[in-house]
Amino acid sequence: MKIVVLGAGIGGLSVACRLSSLGHNVVVVEKNNSPGGKASVVKFNGYTFDAGPSLFTYPEWLDDVFVFCNKNPRDYYTYKKLNLVTRYFFNDKSYFDVFDDVNKTAKSIEAVSNFPSSKFLKLINHWQLVYQLSEETFLSGKIKFNPPFLKASMKWFLKSGFYSIFTSMAIYNKKVINNNKVELLFNRFATYTGSSPYKTPAFMNQLSVVELCKGAYYPDNGIYSIPKSLEKLAVDMGVDIRYNNQVRAISKENDSWLIKTSKSHFSADIVVSNIDYCFTRKLMGEQFNLPTSKLSTSGIVFYWGVSKTFKDLKLHNVFFSDDYQKEFSQIIDDVIFPDKPTVYVNVSSKIDSHHAKNNCENWFVMVNVPSSLELTSKKSVTKLRDAVINLLSVKLNESIKELIECERILTPNTLSDDTGAYKGSIYGVNQNSLFKIMNRKDNKDKFDKGLYYVGGTVHPGGGIPLALLSSKNTVNQIIKDY
Numbered sequence: 001m002k003i004v005v006l007g008a009g010i011g012g013l014s015v016a017c018r019l020s021s022l023g024h025n026v027v028v029v030e031k032n033n034s035p036g037g038k039a040s041v042v043k044f045n046g047y048t049f050d051a052g053p054s055l056f057t058y059p060e061w062l063d064d065v066f067v068f069c070n071k072n073p074r075d076y077y078t079y080k081k082l083n084l085v086t087r088y089f090f091n092d093k094s095y096f097d098v099f100d101d102v103n104k105t106a107k108s109i110e111a112v113s114n115f116p117s118s119k120f121l122k123l124i125n126h127w128q129l130v131y132q133l134s135e136e137t138f139l140s141g142k143i144k145f146n147p148p149f150l151k152a153s154m155k156w157f158l159k160s161g162f163y164s165i166f167t168s169m170a171i172y173n174k175k176v177i178n179n180n181k182v183e184l185l186f187n188r189f190a191t192y193t194g195s196s197p198y199k200t201p202a203f204m205n206q207l208s209v210v211e212l213c214k215g216a217y218y219p220d221n222g223i224y225s226i227p228k229s230l231e232k233l234a235v236d237m238g239v240d241i242r243y244n245n246q247v248r249a250i251s252k253e254n255d256s257w258l259i260k261t262s263k264s265h266f267s268a269d270i271v272v273s274n275i276d277y278c279f280t281r282k283l284m285g286e287q288f289n290l291p292t293s294k295l296s297t298s299g300i301v302f303y304w305g306v307s308k309t310f311k312d313l314k315l316h317n318v319f320f321s322d323d324y325q326k327e328f329s330q331i332i333d334d335v336i337f338p339d340k341p342t343v344y345v346n347v348s349s350k351i352d353s354h355h356a357k358n359n360c361e362n363w364f365v366m367v368n369v370p371s372s373l374e375l376t377s378k379k380s381v382t383k384l385r386d387a388v389i390n391l392l393s394v395k396l397n398e399s400i401k402e403l404i405e406c407e408r409i410l411t412p413n414t415l416s417d418d419t420g421a422y423k424g425s426i427y428g429v430n431q432n433s434l435f436k437i438m439n440r441k442d443n444k445d446k447f448d449k450g451l452y453y454v455g456g457t458v459h460p461g462g463g464i465p466l467a468l469l470s471s472k473n474t475v476n477q478i479i480k481d482y
């Protein structure tokens with residue numbers, strides 16, 4: 001079969017490798033001149049930053065792509081497990097750490113929040129059981145309302161509980177946890193799907209299991225080594241990657257697909273789109289307009305070269321805002337930039353010292369904002385930047401402004417231009433209701449034979465691990481169909 005994959009993001013490259021290893025003739029067309037999409041790299045003034053993702057979980061799902069292709073993943077990329085995963089900073093300047101050992105984490109949390117470690121372990125044990133059932137029922141493969149799926153869903157439903165399905169995460173956590181710091185920790189996990197803890201159903205607390213129980217990893221040389229290793233695998237598997245080819249239109253003539261790009265034309269028996277689902281539909285000539293309220297959040301990222309090292313900062317750091325509820329009400333309901341944002345700071349030079357100059361650090365500083373191309377202006381970004389600098393200066397007891405020696409900024413607009421993220425949304429449609437969670441776009445098009453979707457904007461969800469899993473699901477579907 002001749003297969004054209006649109007986009008060389010992590011989902012696109014992994015699906016291309018898998019399909020090529022099955023003997024298909026695979027071409028990848030990508031508008032940029034390098035792989036990775038959202039997971040690309042930014043380099044300037046002696047600093048290196050991973051452009052988007054920084055938290056790497058489930059390395060086994062990445063390994064699986066190489067194993068599927070009969071290759072040893074260790075010949076392509078290596079990684080280490082983090083002992084200290086994330087440091088969470090609170091208003092009163094206290095912080096606790098999440099470790100690779102859940103018992104140690106429970107003790108660290110108890111020491112700072114007075115939340116009994118036994119209660120924490122009981123809670124996480126419950127979500128672990130729910131998560132396990134979810135992984136088996138919803139993540140691997142297609143959501144099909146047939147008897148085996150309904151039986152598995154019933155089992156999941158009984159474990160998760162009625163209350164957690166029809167109550168928001170934040171309300172549930174207030175009732176069950178009732179400890180401000182621990183509630184903030186759990187509520188934060190809603191944002192890993194670009195959703196709001198005040199809207200998404202409480203069973204999404206199960207996402208906490210990924211960081212709190214399964215741990216986090218760091219690929220040597222940073223996240224960009226993931227798309228680079230997939231690119232190398234693709235070349236070894238005989239995939240033809242065409243960079244600098246922007247797809248302009250996707251159409252079907254009889255049984256053959258036609259892809260028009262900025263440079264060329266490609267025909268195919270099967271098309272797999274790794275381009276954001278909404279953009280793919282536009283490229284097919286559909287009038288497509290999804291409002292911001294349906295989309296996952298976007299982000300503003302400040303890439304800062306900082307001329308000092310901070311021993312209190314770790315690889316992953318979260319600084320909570322004064323008023324988390326107000327922050328999300330501004331992002332989701334008012335559709336404006338938050339005036340007091342929660343700030344995530346990633347410092348990869350803590351591990352890869354060559355990512356920053358001597359005695360300096362590379363700060364990737366991210367805040368959540370609505371997915372909209374109308375909010376970004378010099379004034380709005382400067383206001384947000386001031387709020388971020390103010391928060392970090394107070395929390396770190398240091399005037400941060402003077403330490404920023406160079407800067408680049410990612411906005412919803414640049415994310416949309418650079419990677420095709422629809423209105424800058426990171427994960428496509430949000431998961432702010434049960435309906436949206438259950439109706440995430442399938443990997444196979446409902447109407448057009450030979451059209452498939454892969455990546456973080458379709459089933460089973462956003463983020464590197466799920467984009468990798470979607471490549472497995474998509475290939476299984478293609479094997480079944482052909």
Ligand SMILES: Cc1cc2nc3c(=O)[nH]c(=O)nc-3n(C[C@H](O)[C@H](O)[C@H](O)COP(=O)(O)OP(=O)(O)OC[C@H]3O[C@@H](n4cnc5c(N)ncnc54)[C@H](O)[C@@H]3O)c2cc1C
Pocket residue numbers: 006007008009010011012029030031032035036037038039051052053054055056057245246247248274275276279299301366415418419420426454455456457462463464465467
């Ligand atoms: C700021 C930020 C922070 C994130 N943090 C994390 C994190 O910590 N952990 C995590 O797991 N995930 C995180 N993510 C999400 C993660 O980056 C993605 O879910 C993941 O990279 C999967 O991407 P994908 O396969 O959907 O492809 P994408 O990265 O979306 O790639 C799509 C590809 O299609 C190409 N393309 C688009 N339009 C066209 C066109 N017309 N013609 C040709 N090519 C086109 C793009 O250039 C791109 O290469 C983050 C993302 C961002 C932006």
